[in-house]
Amino acid sequence: MKLEMICTGEEVLAGQIVDTNAAWFANLMMENGIEVQRRVTVGDRLDDLIAVFQERSLHADVILVNGGLGPTSDDMSAEAMAKAKGEPLVLQDAWVERLHDWFTRNGREMPKSNLKQAMIPASAVMVDNPVGTACGFRVKLNRAWLFFTPGVPFEFKQMVEEQFLPFVQQSFGKTDNTALSKLLTLGRGESSLADELEAMSLPDGITLGYRSFMPYIEIKVFARGDSAISALGKVTEQIRRQLGNVVVASGKTSLEEEIHARLYNSGMSLSVAESCTGGLITSQLVAFPGSSSYLHQGLVTYSNESKVRVLGVSPQTLDDYGAVSIPTVEEMARGARALLDSDYALATSGIAGPDGGSEEKPVGTVAIALATRGGVYSQMIKLPRRSRDLVRKISAAVAYDMLRRELNGEAVVVDYHSIGRFPK
Amino acid sequence: MKLEMICTGEEVLAGQIVDTNAAWFANLMMENGIEVQRRVTVGDRLDDLIAVFQERSLHADVILVNGGLGPTSDDMSAEAMAKAKGEPLVLQDAWVERLHDWFTRNGREMPKSNLKQAMIPASAVMVDNPVGTACGFRVKLNRAWLFFTPGVPFEFKQMVEEQFLPFVQQSFGKTDNTALSKLLTLGRGESSLADELEAMSLPDGITLGYRSFMPYIEIKVFARGDSAISALGKVTEQIRRQLGNVVVASGKTSLEEEIHARLYNSGMSLSVAESCTGGLITSQLVAFPGSSSYLHQGLVTYSNESKVRVLGVSPQTLDDYGAVSIPTVEEMARGARALLDSDYALATSGIAGPDGGSEEKPVGTVAIALATRGGVYSQMIKLPRRSRDLVRKISAAVAYDMLRRELNGEAVVVDYHSIGRFPK
Missing domain, CATH: 3.90.950.20 (CinA-like)
Known part of the structure; x- marks a missing residue:
């Protein structure tokens, strides 16, 4: 299964906000044994959105699209998807009702602009958003299922955990036979760590990765296949002993x-x-x-x-x-x-x-x-x-x-x- | 001029770190009137890197590539670029000397793995990195100049400011006739702000954008063209008056x-x-x-x-x-x-x-x-x-x-x- 992500929004592309949704998503997928293979970030231009949906739908099986489901004029993911597929947007009466309920519950009148959030492409399947006003949806185009999610982080996270992940697991089955352990180090540079560790002889199927997130460098010990997985604990302990004081935690990120x-x-x-x-x-x-x-x-x-x-x-x-x-x-x-x-x-x-x-x-x-x-x-x-x-x-x-x-x-x-x- | 960015690194794609370099870069470009049109994030797989360099070089004029210039085995941007262009990597004696100096100055012996950082594609032009061990470089492929920069944030930023930006400005000239003002708001939702502001009649060439970065929503007032630019101050003040207490600052991000x-x-x-x-x-x-x-x-x-x-x-x-x-x-x-x-x-x-x-x-x-x-x-x-x-x-x-x-x-x-x- 080939998974990609498309992040939309001028504010993400133009760097005014950092894309924490993308990092969170990729990390969750990895923990579930699924690799995100590519991420494309585009702004709020209708033509760019249409082009990227069409292009990536030829390469991926599943594409998680994030953002552009809001009520304002620069939110155009649904419209772009409808155009990419050559079909109209259709108002979802069920979602209009939900919107009215939502605003009533919060003691506010629904701004007219929110109606737009109930319009999704004709062939799309609606995806529930229990905590916000943007409904999600998924559409099949070419080889890919495109799965549209809101940009607001807590709405996005809930939709991914409760709906996207089960959808992927049901549609494509569980994935790889891998395991991972992590050691947190402090006070030693990446190349110096790598020099020392690359001189160690590691069992087949075990590879090392490094991530630098100041002030720490995390060493990731990947195991692929049964025999590597069973050796993972021992290898991790061996690395910890080799490095001494600079290893300050395991399985923690700070x-x-x-x-x-x-x-x-x-x-x-x-x-x-x-x-x-x-x-x-x-x-x-x-x-x-x-x-x-x-x-x-x-x-x-x-x-x-x-x-x-x-x-x-x-x-x-x-x-x-x-x-x-x-x-x-x-x-x-x-x-x-x-x-x-x-x-x-x-x-x-x-x-x-x-x-x-x-x-x-x-x-x-x-x-x-x-x-x-x-x-x-x-x-x-x-x-x-x-x-x-x-x-x-x-x-x-x-x-x-x-x-x-x-x-x-x-x-x-x-x-x-x-x-x-x-x-x- | 069409500018794109390619971010490399398993740790960025896999979400273990948030890509702050990308946000910083896009923001700096915007302040200089240059739009980043697309950003692609790929992991540390040689084939994926080669494919994305070849593919995007057909669409963009300039591509800023970030990451993968480090000394470890998962750093492979230079190798991928050489393969994408079909040419060998060549050791740069001038950079080897710089590396030796650098380590001597810091009182350390050079780890062997750092030598790799002096290898760049045969047709590449070396780009100086005064603050780190990875040399940058730029290569022409198809329509695009690909400009390679290190992932370490302060090395990256210095290279972009001192070398990439002048290169782009010299090669492609100054860009758009635009101006931007910003109002910071607190305590009112994006759709509610948009509803109120979209009812205002704005001069031609003025458009509004919103960015939500909790707990604030920033209103961006864009002006394109001379008459819009001269109206920008007045329009911004009009919006501030309209919104009252929720506007808490202007031109500040917090x-x-x-x-x-x-x-x-x-x-x-x-x-x-x-x-x-x-x-x-x-x-x-x-x-x-x-x-x-x-x-x-x-x-x-x-x-x-x-x-x-x-x-x-x-x-x-x-x-x-x-x-x-x-x-x-x-x-x-x-x-x-x-x-x-x-x-x-x-x-x-x-x-x-x-x-x-x-x-x-x-x-x-x-x-x-x-x-x-x-x-x-x-x-x-x-x-x-x-x-x-x-x-x-x-x-x-x-x-x-x-x-x-x-x-x-x-x-x-x-x-x-x-x-x-x-x-x-």
């Missing part, structure tokens, strides 16, 4: 996900005191439902006065060592932990750039501390030539990893391959 | 950008106390370099104990009214402002969901306050049926807008079209 999973409903509590990471650690954790079960507070003490006033850092320490220093960040962590007697506290203080560096402490110098009931661990890392955004992301990741290692009973401060450290 | 621009180096200071928004407000502001000039602190007082201990909220208030209430959020804002005597403080407390709601205060109930030297403004909004993420984003946006309106000397608490409010 360290915040790992930390949330470890602390959620664990009875343990965490406070966070951030300076250069500026709320990044806190907001990454709060993004997970249930983080209130362990997160006491996140204190972004951006100014020195705030470090003194809120965290109880001594003005003398700030004078003697500066805000970006081991003594200051240790006092920040101790102070944040003590406020509510949390089990753990993380603290960061650094120079994220692009300005503010000195010869002694250049941009990219970040002090990080972890306070526990037993004591404080700290380190000062060097991240030269990284953007402000990346300095903040790496610093947050190193902080999470210190806590992760402490929770594992491992050494808290370790070397990562290409993250420099100031000697203590 | 309210945090607006607030940062207003407070940066203004001499004014801000503290933030967040509960349900969980560091989102703080980290959105800290993302801008220079935010330390006004941001005193951001206190994420997630637990009640932290509200009491850090912000000085009275335990009695929490008992009497609960954490999500006007009295509590007002005390949070007052407390955050008083700590360092900031000019302003914003505070949020709400139920982001998916759990934690009650009949009286369902999920999506959020109390927001702004404290100034003169007093406190507050409101409690209702955001039913929104995701956790969206509740947090809308709440942060409303908080910013309260501050923006205060800075303008306007009423701080107003109705937005479809954001409900509890009566005071």
Whole structure:
């Protein structure tokens, strides 16, 4: 079965929004053993839409079309599909009724423009949208089924999960005999990882892939066929041992996900005191439902006065060592932990750039501390030539990893391959 | 001139990363009056790459190819291009020397696999990459110039800005006679905005577009041709008046950008106390370099104990009214402002969901306050049926807008079209 995706919308093509629907869709398909073979993104021009529907329908078995089902004049997927097939649009009375119900339920009058959302090509089969005003539909053209979905992410996702995926599985059967494991690494470049791993001898049917999504590089271990699948666990463990400290998680896409999973409903509590990471650690954790079960507070003490006033850092320490220093960040962590007697506290203080560096402490110098009931661990890392955004992301990741290692009973401060450290 | 983009990489096609390069590129082109007409995304399969290079080279004048120039075995853009053109890959001695220099400068030995990055098709023209190990190149095939760029975002961006854009402008001349203005709206749906605006009579050559990027909808006012361009300012102002409170900025893509621009180096200071928004407000502001000039602190007082201990909220208030209430959020804002005597403080407390709601205060109930030297403004909004993420984003946006309106000397608490409010 050959699956392609067509993404429509000037705002996607013109780059004003990033196409998260496409990434989500491809990822879901992969998890179900289905490869998306090509993705074409086109704007809101009727002729372009007609051309791409006709062209790709000659190559693919199934085409997921996303976007262009809205009520405004630049939404023209249904019209383009009708023209591509040479048939009229037909108003679906059943959907008009649903629209009226939907607006009534939401206490609003239906804008006239929404009627357009009930018009689909004559030969199309309507596809229900239980959470929005755009009805989906599917149409056969040439070799392909074209399956039309709305651009609004939560409407799109529900339609794909509840209707598109079952349709594909029923029509084309289950697919490949493959399995996948993933290792998350921090602090080592892709080519350096690849050099080391490509020297390993891997069983037949096992291949490696890399994805770089800052500050992590994920190593994907693919297995195809029964014997490779049964070797997958052992090979993954072998890679993890080979790489050592830089492997920071498996099967997770970020360290915040790992930390949330470890602390959620664990009875343990965490406070966070951030300076250069500026709320990044806190907001990454709060993004997970249930983080209130362990997160006491996140204190972004951006100014020195705030470090003194809120965290109880001594003005003398700030004078003697500066805000970006081991003594200051240790006092920040101790102070944040003590406020509510949390089990753990993380603290960061650094120079994220692009300005503010000195010869002694250049941009990219970040002090990080972890306070526990037993004591404080700290380190000062060097991240030269990284953007402000990346300095903040790496610093947050190193902080999470210190806590992760402490929770594992491992050494808290370790070397990562290409993250420099100031000697203590 | 017909411009297309080809994005390569299994990790982009398979959705494990979101293609931010594509969005950035298309946006930059649009700002330079150049439309990207189509974007094709393919994985790391040699045959697919060869096919798409050959096929699209028949339709486009210029094709920007992104990705697949790395050192690992799944990087195969150069090889595919050489095969598509039927010519060998040739090692570029000049680039090998650059690679050795690059690694020496970074104090590392060059991994052997990087040599591959100096191989480009025989007829290709090398394109410099001053910040990375992959050299770019361009090749003519059929109608098109194919321009190959690395996937690493900052290498890609520098190559596009310094080399691709000048190449296109020199080869094809400047383009269209167009202009664009943008209005940012909050709290009103796309179809409802469109219904109201499509009833307005607009001058010839002016068209409207909408982009929805939660929690905002941006209205784009396009002008094509001299008379439309000269009317653009007046039309934009007319739309702003027509829509009232829901227009919250112009020419900005978010309210945090607006607030940062207003407070940066203004001499004014801000503290933030967040509960349900969980560091989102703080980290959105800290993302801008220079935010330390006004941001005193951001206190994420997630637990009640932290509200009491850090912000000085009275335990009695929490008992009497609960954490999500006007009295509590007002005390949070007052407390955050008083700590360092900031000019302003914003505070949020709400139920982001998916759990934690009650009949009286369902999920999506959020109390927001702004404290100034003169007093406190507050409101409690209702955001039913929104995701956790969206509740947090809308709440942060409303908080910013309260501050923006205060800075303008306007009423701080107003109705937005479809954001409900509890009566005071």
